[in-house]
Amino acid sequence: MKGVFLISACVSVIAVVTICVFLFANGVPAIAKIGPSEFLLGKSWKPLENKFGIFPMIVGSIYVTAGAIIIGVPVGIFCAVFMAKFCPQGLYKILKPAIELLAGIPSIVYGFFGLMVIVPVMQDIFGGSGKSMLTASVLLGIMILPTIIGVAESAVRAVPESYYEGSLALGATSERSVFCAMLPAAKTGIMAGVILGIGRAIGETMAVVMICGNQSVLPNSITSGVRTLTANIVLEMGYAADLHRDALIATAVVLFVFILIINTLFSIIKNNKE
Amino acid sequence: MDYTETAVMPVKSAENQAEGINFRTWKQRLREYKGRPSSLILKLLMLFSAAVTAGVLVLLTGYILIKGIPALIEYFPGIFAWKYTSENVSMTPAVINTVIMTVLSLVMAVPVGIFAAIYLVEYAKRGSKLVKVIRITAETLSGIPSIVYGLFGYILFVITLGLSYSLISGAVTLAVMILPLIIRTTEEALLSVPDSYREGSFGLGAGRLRTVFRIVLPSAVPGILAGVILAIGRIVGESAALIFTAGTYAAVPTHLTDSARTLSVHMYALLSEGLYTGQAHASAVVLLAVVVGINLLSGFIAKKIGNKSC
Numbered sequence: 227m228k229g230v231f232l233i234s235a236c237v238s239v240i241a242v243v244t245i246c247v248f249l250f251a252n253g254v255p256a257i258a259k260i261g262p263s264e265f266l267l268g269k270s271w272k273p274l275e276n277k278f279g280i281f282p283m284i285v286g287s288i289y290v291t292a293g294a295i296i297i298g299v300p301v302g303i304f305c306a307v308f309m310a311k312f313c314p315q316g317l318y319k320i321l322k323p324a325i326e327l328l329a330g331i332p333s334i335v336y337g338f339f340g341l342m343v344i345v346p347v348m349q350d351i352f353g354g355s356g357k358s359m360l361t362a363s364v365l366l367g368i369m370i371l372p373t374i375i376g377v378a379e380s381a382v383r384a385v386p387e388s389y390y391e392g393s394l395a396l397g398a399t400s401e402r403s404v405f406c407a408m409l410p411a412a413k414t415g416i417m418a419g420v421i422l423g424i425g426r427a428i429g430e431t432m433a434v435v436m437i438c439g440n441q442s443v444l445p446n447s448i449t450s451g452v453r454t455l456t457a458n459i460v461l462e463m464g465y466a467a468d469l470h471r472d473a474l475i476a477t478a479v480v481l482f483v484f485i486l487i488i489n490t491l492f493s494i495i496k497n498n499k500e
Numbered sequence: 501m502d503y504t505e506t507a508v509m510p511v512k513s514a515e516n517q518a519e520g521i522n523f524r525t526w527k528q529r530l531r532e533y534k535g536r537p538s539s540l541i542l543k544l545l546m547l548f549s550a551a552v553t554a555g556v557l558v559l560l561t562g563y564i565l566i567k568g569i570p571a572l573i574e575y576f577p578g579i580f581a582w583k584y585t586s587e588n589v590s591m592t593p594a595v596i597n598t599v600i601m602t603v604l605s606l607v608m609a610v611p612v613g614i615f616a617a618i619y620l621v622e623y624a625k626r627g628s629k630l631v632k633v634i635r636i637t638a639e640t641l642s643g644i645p646s647i648v649y650g651l652f653g654y655i656l657f658v659i660t661l662g663l664s665y666s667l668i669s670g671a672v673t674l675a676v677m678i679l680p681l682i683i684r685t686t687e688e689a690l691l692s693v694p695d696s697y698r699e700g701s702f703g704l705g706a707g708r709l710r711t712v713f714r715i716v717l718p719s720a721v722p723g724i725l726a727g728v729i730l731a732i733g734r735i736v737g738e739s740a741a742l743i744f745t746a747g748t749y750a751a752v753p754t755h756l757t758d759s760a761r762t763l764s765v766h767m768y769a770l771l772s773e774g775l776y777t778g779q780a781h782a783s784a785v786v787l788l789a790v791v792v793g794i795n796l797l798s799g800f801i802a803k804k805i806g807n808k809s810c
Contacts, residue, residue: 232619234614235620238634238638238679244652304546312546338564341771343559399539
């Protein structure tokens with residue numbers, strides 16, 4: 227039986243290897259054919275004219291993710307600190323399951339909510355279609371909240387209580403004690419949470435594709451539409467063929483490399499902590 | 501700084517004593533912040549953030565319930581019709597497909613995941629290279645976005661193996677996707693079984709295999725179950741990985757190689773067609789209800805474990 231267990235344990239290794247092999251085998255030749263600089267830095271994506279430049283999508287993904295971090299991280303950290311240190315027992319029993327539920331809601335439902343609620347609001351405020359980088363950032367900011375709150379909360383809880391007590395004894399208010407004495411000690415844990423959040427935001431597909439506008443051009447303001455790497459794949463994979471299809475797979479390769487970098491960063495930080 | 505203002509002594513009236521020595525009135529609490537605006541601002545920011553987080557959930561569920569339940573009633577008989585047509589836009593086939601897809605993926609992923617966790621916890625030597633590699637790959641798997649899984653499934657199953665858009669392509673893709681989740685939760689469940697159980701079993705002369713199956717696994721069942729339920733939640737909510745593997749055909753399949761859309765994909769299809777907003781609302785309610793139910797169930801089981809260990 228030990229052999230069966232061993233083989234099962236190796237399935238995840240096999241899976242990662244297979245995923246890498248199939249993605250790279252299909253994507254890398256396409257990149258070579260289009261030309262690496264043409265592909266990564268080309269500013270126009272016009273499959274009909276055989277122009278496959280994904281630079282606008284890379285920029286779109288980075289902008290949208292950055293926006294989500296700007297919106298989601300402060301709210302997430304403050305909420306995590308509140309839950310770890312200031313939340314009354316009764317409220318915690320409601321807030322904790324609520325945040326777990328927020329994590330469990332499918333991304334398609336978030337996308338639907340964004341399309342029906344956030345987009346009209348943005349339309350009223352900024353005019354235009356309402357589908358923009360800002361809309362996507364707001365929704366992604368909400369979507370990464372449970373990830374950041376979960377990790378940051380346990381990071382704050384892991385800080386020894388003596389830090390807090392020592393600071394209180396020196397005359398600081400409890401807020402100051404938490405933010406100036408405990409948060410710096412929980413820095414690496416919180417950072418790990420933020421990186422997980424980045425990973426989730428950059429890989430998010432179905433919610434973003436509905437509300438980001440999907441124009442494959444470089445955005446010139448936060449209210450203009452963008453297209454992310456993930457959206458590019460979902461939008462065109464259905465009808466793509468030949469080089470176009472391979473270019474989309476190559477887009478996934480770029481996304482995959484981004485995720486690998488983020489994962490590596492995450493495990494470096496986690497190992498440093500240990 | 502005026503220290504007499506900030507040093508708050510509890511007022512010892514009969515009614516306050518009942519609340520305990522640390523009781524403070526709201527006025528006293530506010531007075532603590534006098535001359536310390538930064539603390540007050542931090543406190544307000546925290547309250548604001550918590551309110552935003554809770555508010556988003558209330559807004560989201562509220563919106564979907566308020567819009568969705570009337571939509572469910574409006575389209576009532578048609579939306580649950582057995583066969584999908586472009587007139588009734590029934591979600592019944594999608595619901596059935598979701599159940600089939602869930603069962604198929606679990607059948608593949610759960611045994612493999614549990615066996616892998618058994619190897620990692622019960623058999624592997626501490627600090628062995630292989631274990632390190634397995635852990636890294638499992639972590640990598642859990643970080644891969646679902647659209648990348650979808651494309652991988654498309655390349656491997658649909659194109660290379662020639663399975664076309666099918667139930668089985670989708671199920672295998674999802675099985676790989678939920679594998680790390682099952683491994684991790686099972687590992688945690690196995691680790692939480694006290695070593696004395698194992699020692700007692702060995703002491704009575706049982707082998708390692710018997711110990712694992714008769715002693716360790718049964719005590720770890722609630723933890724494993726909680727993980728499986730979380731995995732079900734992920735499968736039900738998944739759409740990006742299924743569009744290019746299981747396809748979007750809206751009927752109950754007769755073979756494993758038929759295309760089939762799950763409820764999430766159904767909702768995506770309705771939204772991208774843009775004609776059936778009402779029906780999309782209705783399916784959002786059903787989807788949300790399933791997810792909330794799964795969360796409650798998983799929370800309930802987790803609580804049971806907590807009670808047992810006390």
